[in-house]
Amino acid sequence: MPLLRWLPLALLTLAAFWLRTHDLARRPMHADEANQAVKLGELLDAGRYAFDPRDHHGPTLYYAALPVAWLRGESSLASLTEGTVRLVPALFGTLTVLLVAALAAPLGRWPALAAAALVATAPPAVYYSRYFIQETLLVTWVLGAILAVRTWWRTGLTRWALAAGVCAGCAQSTKASAPLFLAAGLLALWVARDGTPLTRRPGHDLAFALGATVLAAALLYSSFGTNLHGLRDALTVYTHAATRFGGEAAATGHEKPWWYYLRIFGWHREGGLLWHQLAWSALAVAGALVAVCRRDAWIRGAAIYTLLIATAFSLFAYKTPWHAVHFVPGLAIVAAGALAAIARLRTGRLVALAFALITVATLVQQAWRAAFLRPADPRNPYAYVHSSPDVLKYRPLADAARQAFPGQPIRVISEEYWPLPWYFRGLKDVGYYIETPMDCDGALLVVSPNMVEAVRATLKEHYDESILGLRPGVLCIVMQRERGPAGAREPVANQPR
Amino acid sequence: MLPRQFTVVLSALALAASAVAADTPLKVEYPKPLFAGTPRPISLANLEPAGIKRPDLMVPAGTTLLSKGKKVTSSDALPVIGELSFITDGDKTGIDGAYVELGPNTQWVQVDLGASAKVAAVAVWHFHSQARVYHDVVIQVSDDAEFKKGVTTIFNTDDDNSSKLGKGSDKSYVETNNGRVVEGKGAVGRYVRLYSNGNTSDELNHYCEVEVFGALK
Numbered sequence: 001m002p003l004l005r006w007l008p009l010a011l012l013t014l015a016a017f018w019l020r021t022h023d024l025a026r027r028p029m030h031a032d033e034a035n036q037a038v039k040l041g042e043l044l045d046a047g048r049y050a051f052d053p054r055d056h057h058g059p060t061l062y063y064a065a066l067p068v069a070w071l072r073g074e075s076s077l078a079s080l081t082e083g084t085v086r087l088v089p090a091l092f093g094t095l096t097v098l099l100v101a102a103l104a105a106p107l108g109r110w111p112a113l114a115a116a117a118l119v120a121t122a123p124p125a126v127y128y129s130r131y132f133i134q135e136t137l138l139v140t141w142v143l144g145a146i147l148a149v150r151t152w153w154r155t156g157l158t159r160w161a162l163a164a165g166v167c168a169g170c171a172q173s174t175k176a177s178a179p180l181f182l183a184a185g186l187l188a189l190w191v192a193r194d195g196t197p198l199t200r201r202p203g204h205d206l207a208f209a210l211g212a213t214v215l216a217a218a219l220l221y222s223s224f225g226t227n228l229h230g231l232r233d234a235l236t237v238y239t240h241a242a243t244r245f246g247g248e249a250a251a252t253g254h255e256k257p258w259w260y261y262l263r264i265f266g267w268h269r270e271g272g273l274l275w276h277q278l279a280w281s282a283l284a285v286a287g288a289l290v291a292v293c294r295r296d297a298w299i300r301g302a303a304i305y306t307l308l309i310a311t312a313f314s315l316f317a318y319k320t321p322w323h324a325v326h327f328v329p330g331l332a333i334v335a336a337g338a339l340a341a342i343a344r345l346r347t348g349r350l351v352a353l354a355f356a357l358i359t360v361a362t363l364v365q366q367a368w369r370a371a372f373l374r375p376a377d378p379r380n381p382y383a384y385v386h387s388s389p390d391v392l393k394y395r396p397l398a399d400a401a402r403q404a405f406p407g408q409p410i411r412v413i414s415e416e417y418w419p420l421p422w423y424f425r426g427l428k429d430v431g432y433y434i435e436t437p438m439d440c441d442g443a444l445l446v447v448s449p450n451m452v453e454a455v456r457a458t459l460k461e462h463y464d465e466s467i468l469g470l471r472p473g474v475l476c477i478v479m480q481r482e483r484g485p486a487g488a489r490e491p492v493a494n495q496p497r
Numbered sequence: 498m499l500p501r502q503f504t505v506v507l508s509a510l511a512l513a514a515s516a517v518a519a520d521t522p523l524k525v526e527y528p529k530p531l532f533a534g535t536p537r538p539i540s541l542a543n544l545e546p547a548g549i550k551r552p553d554l555m556v557p558a559g560t561t562l563l564s565k566g567k568k569v570t571s572s573d574a575l576p577v578i579g580e581l582s583f584i585t586d587g588d589k590t591g592i593d594g595a596y597v598e599l600g601p602n603t604q605w606v607q608v609d610l611g612a613s614a615k616v617a618a619v620a621v622w623h624f625h626s627q628a629r630v631y632h633d634v635v636i637q638v639s640d641d642a643e644f645k646k647g648v649t650t651i652f653n654t655d656d657d658n659s660s661k662l663g664k665g666s667d668k669s670y671v672e673t674n675n676g677r678v679v680e681g682k683g684a685v686g687r688y689v690r691l692y693s694n695g696n697t698s699d700e701l702n703h704y705c706e707v708e709v710f711g712a713l714k
Contacts, residue, residue: 088634268592270593271578271593271598272577272578272579272598273578376699377701387698388697389695389699460656464656466656466669467669467697468697469629469630469696469698472627472629472699473627473628473698475628475629475671475697
């Protein structure tokens with residue numbers, strides 16, 4: 001029955017959706033998430049968006065989040081919630097599971113399901129599907145483009161060429177690194193091709209695809225025609241990138257050794273916690289051997305795609321862990337290829353099933369630890385320079401200070417202050433200063449240790465001081481204005497009881 | 498009988514000797530620093546400056562380390578990382594495998610000295626491989642294992658009473674390899690309990706080592 005045929009994939013998709021959406025608001029907002037969420041809030045508040053080629057990625061994330069926010073009744077920055085913004089990558093991440101199942105279909109029904117299960121439970125995929133940044137969306141658009149090209153090749157229908165173009169345009173509008181993935185995907189498809197494309201008008205279809213790419217990207221970068229400068233900026237982004245990452249550029253602080261991603265997909269122990277994806281990686285290596293030995297074009301294509309991506313990211317000194325999510329689909333398909341090869345052996349089905357279950361179980365355990373048990377732990381390899389849980393304490397202090405001293409400003413005087421603008425959203429009279437202002441007094445001051453002496457020198461009122469973290473190793477001094485006469489503090493209970 | 502003047506002189510000498518004996522500096526062995534980079538300099542009214550050597554704590558002569566190898570209990574009886582015995586095992590290096598990690602929110606560890614003692618000092622190392630401040634650090638001494646009666650608080654940085662142990666006025670401090678050496682204030686008890694409520698990097702509570710110095714009664 002068709003229902004029973006699709007039931008396993010439906011259940012798997014539901015499980016993937018749950019892993020990506022359960023308790024979404026629990027983790028504190030990372031500085032990058034907060035920055036992007038505030039940008040989305042500005043789009044909600046003002047109805048305007050202008051692409052910034054210097055410090056931000058493309059517009060797709062914000063426009064994709066708009067309907068989600070509207071549907072959840074959040075129409076302003078003040079009303080926006082963590083759950084809403086993170087639901088966007090969660091939905092894309094769930095769609096990725098289905099796309100991988102479709103892309104792995106040539107391996108057979110059960111290997112395709114295994115590939116989907118690996119993506120559904122892979123720690124990088126789960127973690128960054130719950131993270132309001134562009135990476136998961138980029139993976140989805142690229143896989144969509146690859147699948148559409150493959151379907152066009154096999155069916156010859158122009159609409160698939162159009163779909164591929166739209167996906168490629170959206171990928172480009174998501175992040176400027178999209179051409180790398182699209183080129184790798186096309187090369188992989190070329191390696192895995194069977195015969196010639198069925199279309200009789202390849203030039204016509206190619207023109208449609210390119211037109212759709214340009215149109216989709218132009219619409220998004222120009223903010224749907226309201227910011228034509230965005231078209232120019234979409235091209236200058238590469239100039240800015242060359243300035244930032246070129247040979248003459250200063251270190252960004254994100255430089256890491258070439259084996260950084262190998263460690264993520266291998267194993268390492270940090271602070272007593274073991275992080276690994278060994279079972280999956282071993283299956284993927286076996287799958288790559290299968291691709292070489294059995295001349296399986298489809299697995300070989302997936303292996304080449306993964307190898308190209310891994311090589312490019314490993315050679316590039318700038319490394320962040322969210323790039324690991326791009327390795328996931330290729331590794332899953334290659335590993336599924338190994339399972340398919342094992343299943344073809346005598347009594348191999350049970351062995352393949354056992355391998356699949358063990359691998360998925362280890363991935364679930366690691367994903368659970370990364371996304372739920374220790375989502376902001378400095379030892380979590382995916383929680384990169386993550387905000388500490390202390391950031392959740394700033395807003396209650398600000399609310400209390402504002403209640404005690406209505407009309408008085410809240411001042412954040414610090415070289416670094418993200419994600420505080422997210423947590424102070426909706427509050428009026430909040431100022432952010434990277435240099436000490438003339439007048440520092442206010443209802444609440446959040447001051448960096450480097451600037452606290454200069455701030456104290458300007459203060460006319462009395463403040464109680466305490467310390468909160470911003471992220472590991474970065475502290476802020478929180479100065480709460482004293483209530484009542486200066487010096488009339490509550491007696492301390494630091495005496496024998 | 499000795500002349501009265503001679504008795505007075507002898508008494509004065511004895512008093513002076515006892516005063517001199519009380520001025521013994523506490524000997525604490527500090528582990529090597531583990532900061533990977535230079536910690537941010539912090540100057541705060543309620544925070545001790547980092548990187549400045551604290552003056553020696555003067556303790557009565559005859560003060561010894563009482564806690565080495567003693568039994569430790571905790572509000573988190575089954576730590577995910579490390580064991581409670583690490584807290585009194587003498588290893589304060591702070592490296593992986595040398596500290597115990599307790600769960601989030603307010604947690605305590607308790608050292609059983611085996612007998613009531615006059616506590617001269619308590620030294621604590623929470624975690625010193627990163628610049629972080631532990632919230633609401635409270636140290637108490639009692640003869641009651643439940644800490645319901647006869648409790649003496651000798652250190653308290655909980656400036657907003659969020660741990661519900663009373664508001665404290667001691668300064669918070671950045672964890673370093675020097676840990677924190679707290680004066681015992683003459684507190685007497687068999688048990689020493691240390692509280693904390695997460696830290697500025699995560700919501701968990703850590704201990705490399707706790708040392709209790711004093712004299713058994």
